[in-house]
Amino acid sequence: MTRKEFLAQVGSGAALLLVPACIIGLESCKKNTTKTVTVDFTLDVSSGALATNGGYLVSNSVIVARTNSGTFIAVDAACTHEGTNIKYTAPSNSFICPNHGAKFDANGNVTQGPASKSLTSYQTSLSGTSLHVFS
Ligand code: FES
Structure with a gap:
């Protein structure tokens, strides 16, 4: 084996070692693009913002609103844009982002950009004055 042949073989082997594992598809390099957040909390709606129709509050990074018809809705509080x-907004039963004006319906679906991704919505269950918000 000539010196040139040796260096060519060593070089290609070394190059293979330097290939980032992500390029060859190792599981550990795959980005976790799914956001898995468990939401499970309870609010007392006998007083405060949720005691009256049209009121809302943010708790555990979730915006919980009492619609004008008295039902409860809950979606992620953080706008999907930034x-x-x-x-x-109770009159339109929708959510609005004060930063760039994105709008979402009561289920968290985008109705006006610049946001392009829906808000995650959560289930609610009322028992007496205890409102359970959960995934
Ligand atoms: S951060 Fe909400 S529209 Fe830009």
Whole structure:
């Protein structure tokens, strides 16, 4: 084996060692693009913002609103555009982002950009004055 042949073989082997594991598809390099957050908390709606129709509050990074018809809705509080906390607007039963004006319906679906991704919505269950918000 000539010196040139030796260096060519060593070089290709070394190059293979330097290939980032992500390029060859190792599981450990795959980005976790799914956000798995468990939401499970309870709020007392006998007083405060949720005691009256149209009121809302943010708890555990979730915006919980009491609609004008008295039902409860809950979605992620952070706008999917750049993360600003959204606000609830009772007259239109929707959410609006004060930062760039994105709008979402009561289920968290985008109705106006610049956001392009829906808000995650959560289930609610009322028992007496105890509101359970959960995934
Ligand atoms: S951060 Fe909400 S629209 Fe930009």
